[in-house]
Amino acid sequence: xxxxxxxxxxxxxxxTPLGPDLEAFWSALVTGASGISQIERIDVADLRVQRGGxxxxxxxxxxxxxxxxxxxxxxxxxxxxxxxxxTAFRPLPLDPAxxxxxxxxxxxxxxxxEKALAGDGRRRRFRDALYDAPAWDLxxxxxxxGPVVTVAxxxxxxxxxxxxxxxxxxxxxxxxVVAGGYDALCRFVLRGFNALRSLTREEVRPFDRRRAGLxxxxxxALALLVRERDVTGPRLGILRGYGSASDGFHIAAxxxxxxxxxxxxxxALADARLGPEDVDFVSAHGTATLLNDRIETAALKRxxxxxxxxxxxxxxKGSLGHTMGAAAALEAFMCLLSAQRGLIPPTLNLxxxxxxxxxxxxxxxxxxxxxxxxLSTSMGFGGCNGALILEAT
Numbered sequence: 149x150x151x152x153x154x155x156x157x158x159x160x161x162x163x164t165p166l167g168p169d170l171e172a173f174w175s176a177l178v179t180g181a182s183g184i185s186q187i188e189r190i191d192v193a194d195l196r197v198q199r200g201g202x203x204x205x206x207x208x209x210x211x212x213x214x215x216x217x218x219x220x221x222x223x224x225x226x227x228x229x230x231x232x233x234x235t236a237f238r239p240l241p242l243d244p245a246x247x248x249x250x251x252x253x254x255x256x257x258x259x260x261x262e263k264a265l266a267g268d269g270r271r272r273r274f275r276d277a278l279y280d281a282p283a284w285d286l287x288x289x290x291x292x293x294g295p296v297v298t299v300a301x302x303x304x305x306x307x308x309x310x311x312x313x314x315x316x317x318x319x320x321x322x323x324x325v326v327a328g329g330y331d332a333l334c335r336f337v338l339r340g341f342n343a344l345r346s347l348t349r350e351e352v353r354p355f356d357r358r359r360a361g362l363x364x365x366x367x368x369a370l371a372l373l374v375r376e377r378d379v380t381g382p383r384l385g386i387l388r389g390y391g392s393a394s395d396g397f398h399i400a401a402x403x404x405x406x407x408x409x410x411x412x413x414x415x416a417l418a419d420a421r422l423g424p425e426d427v428d429f430v431s432a433h434g435t436a437t438l439l440n441d442r443i444e445t446a447a448l449k450r451x452x453x454x455x456x457x458x459x460x461x462x463x464x465k466g467s468l469g470h471t472m473g474a475a476a477a478l479e480a481f482m483c484l485l486s487a488q489r490g491l492i493p494p495t496l497n498l499x500x501x502x503x504x505x506x507x508x509x510x511x512x513x514x515x516x517x518x519x520x521x522x523l524s525t526s527m528g529f530g531g532c533n534g535a536l537i538l539e540a541t
Contacts, residue, residue: 151421154376155314155387156541160328160481161231163223164367165201165468169230173478174485176467177493178514183468184352184363190335197347201365201469202333218260218276219332219366221285223474224251227368228286228326235372248294248322249287250313251370252305252329253473254528256298257281259334282330286370294322301392302528303433305329306369306476307536311390313373323378328370331472337364344400346437353497354434354463355441355505362435365469369477385484388521389422389537391415396531402440406447408533409525413451416523416535424452427459428519429492431479432509433527434463435470440527445505448525460517462510466496476526480536483522487540490518 162169165183166176176183183201192198206226209215215225261277275281280298287296295316301308306329313327331337341347341364348361376386393415395408417423430452433444449456464482471478486492491514498511519540526534 152419153318155317156374156376156379156383157385157387157484158372158374158379158383159231159234160371160384161227161234162367162369162478162481163203163206163226163230164478165203165365170481177464177482178491180494180496180513182496187333190333190338192338195338195342197342197349200333200363201471203366215289216276216285217272218257218282220257220259220330221282223332223366223368224282224286224330225289227328227370228290231370231372242324244291244293246294246323247292248313248316248325249283249290249292250297250299250309250325250327251283251286252299252301252309253331254302254305255331255337255472258336259332262334262336290326292326301532301534302530303470303472303475304526304528304532304534305473307524307526307534308392310371310387310477310480310536311392314387314390317373317375325373326370327373328477329473330368331366331474333364333366351497352436352466352469354436354466354495355502355509356498357500357502359436359438359441361437362465363469365471367471367474367478369474369481383541385487385541386539387536388539389416389420390535391419392534394531400529402443402527403531404443406443408531409444409447409527410451412533412535413523413525416537420537422521422537424455426521427452427455427523429459429483429486429522430461431483431522431524432461432463433525434465436465441502442504444525444527445507448507456507460492460510460515461507462492462495464493476524476534479524480538483524483538484540487519487522490516492517
């Protein structure tokens with residue numbers, strides 16, 4: 149069987165609680181900065197936990213005139229603005245009809261529905277509340293007239309979007325794809341996680357024995373994907389392979405053995421025509437919930453065998469919270485920047501390792517390393533699992 153078409157990630161853009169662009173995101177990660185703060189934009193007085201990864205100011209776009217009011221759409225457009233500042237699509241002679249948009253999200257435009265139900269019944273509010281409305285807003289802003297796809301695999305959505313974008317390129321349905329993920333903080337999701345009691349009042353501590361839960365964040369994260377043979381200039385890296393698996397165990401709880409995640413990792417390695425021995429670095433989902441971190445550790449050990457103990461593994465959720473639909477895309481970008489810059493960001497707040505989480509989780513400070521092949525893993529509600537294999541260039 150011939151190897152699948154190689155897909156290049158030309159560049160990426162982001163807006164996160166760590167700053168207005170991808171460079172601010174990276175700089176904060178490697179210096180151990182935190183984007184966790186008191187939530188100010190939303191009324192959280194009645195909630196048990198009132199902190200999260202809130203973006204205090206969105207972007208540096210010259211004018212918002214004519215742009216959508218919905219926060220989810222604005223996060224996407226701010227990320228696209230950062231992406232375009234780096235590429236402006238200049239390296240490629242793009243036909244707008246051959247440019248696709250694929251974004252992953254857990255919530256879509258749900259906050260606009262909240263506002264409409266609260267009495268702001270402007271017609272636009274109801275339109276912006278549609279699950280795929282932010283994706284269409286992004287396509288209009290870009291002038292893209294190819295396929296527009298919104299994918300929903302819970303907190304694995306960003307990984308799924310990159311994979312679907314690569315499939316569109318491999319299948320000849322598009323010549324370029326803007327792909328990634330987003331989600332905005334809103335009362336709907338905060339109240340839901342508050343009811344689940346999965347949010348912590350303390351620091352987010354992935355893989356630490358004292359971990360007490362996660363904090364939510366918001367972000368937009370987008371990449372420009374093209375077939376590798378179509379780009380001659382610089383690129384951020386290669387999306388070498390991907391896999392997904394749904395174990396369907398429970399609407400919110402992870403499958404106790406992590407079998408779905410293990411299958412996704414094995415599928416991604418097979419798609420990339422690589423083995424566990426080729427992996428140099430793992431970006432873990434690492435939510436800092438008691439079950440997730442132990443289950444993910446066990447799945448990595450089974451999927452990678454002895455190699456799991458030999459490579460650095462990190463989680464960046466202690467730095468900016470769990471950004472839901474954007475999380476996997478941001479973690480993929482972090483992997484490629486690590487290879488490019490020669491540094492692996494630390495797992496923030498990991499001070500007392502859980503004996504059952506016994507891999508090398510990069511505690512303390514950034515580590516000098518230049519990985520070539522990287523694995524990024526994602527786990528979501530409903531048994532959604534995703535894995536990406538990324539290659540440095």
